Amino acid sequence: MKLLGVSGTIIGAxxxxxxxxxxxxAKKYQPDLEVELLDLREYEVQFCDGRNPSDYNDDTKKVLEIIHSADFYIIGTPIFQGSLSGPLKNLFDLINPKDLRNKIMGFIATGGTYQHYLVIENQLKPIAGxxxxxxxxxxxxxxxxHFNRDNEIIDTDVLNRITSLASEVVFMQKALKSTENQLTSVF
Structure with missing residues (x-):
């Protein structure tokens, strides 16, 4: 199983x-789990304009292949102007919907105000839908x-939520795979 983490921004850490x-x-819950971080800061992903995916630059094609190769996802975004980041929205626009169909997603967001958590409920979850x-x-x-000056997470409640999210996505992925295997053996 491959869990892909997506950091959906081109600025900040x-x-x-x-x-x-x-x-x-997540790796603690499933030690044989393959994990990979896709940090959009490391790629020059082109703007989605509707062309055939094979016509985009090499970075864009590589990012799409990385997305396609994963079994489940942790997707993160900073919140800018009460919304997800432009680079993450662009990535969603580039992805073939078949690549994410029936796959597990977990969300994280970072922001400057306490109200911005609503972006997960009001924007990210509908995109997953x-x-x-x-x-x-x-x-x-x-x-x-929740961070100190060295960008380390110092809030105990946040650390507990991180642990909970990791266990949820691993549990859901294992349950999904088990169900798929049962259905495959019946049919």
């Missing part, structure tokens, strides 16, 4: 730090106050 922490916790993905019931919202 906090989102990537939280996504990485969830991946580390469009893709027909299964969404972990819990999520993690991390405010700037």
């Amino acid at each position: 906090k989102t990537s730090i939280v996504v990485q922490k969830v991946l580390e916790e 469009f893709f027909r993905a299964f969404v972990a019931p819990g999520y993690v919202y991390v405010n700037n106050d």
Whole structure:
């Protein structure tokens, strides 16, 4: 099983730090789990304009292949102007919906105010619904106050939510695979 963490921003480090922490916790629950962090800061993903995916630059094609190869996801975004980041929205626009259909997603978000957690409920979960993905019931919202000056997460409640999200997505993925295997053996 491959869990892909997506840090959906091209600036800042906090989102990537939280996504990485969830991946580390998931690995504790499932030691043989393959984890990978897709940090959009490391790629030059082109703007989605409707062309054939094979016509995009190499970075864009590589990112789409990484998305396609994963079994389940932790997707993170900073909140800008009360919304998900532009780079993450662009990535969603580029993804073939078949690549996320019936896959598990967990969400994290980082932001400067305590009200921005609503972006997960009001924007990210509906996007997952469009893709027909299964969404972990819990999520993690991390405010700037939850980090110290070295960008380390210092809030105990946030750390507990990170652990809970990791266990939820691993549990859901194992249950989904078990159900798929049972159905395959019957039919």
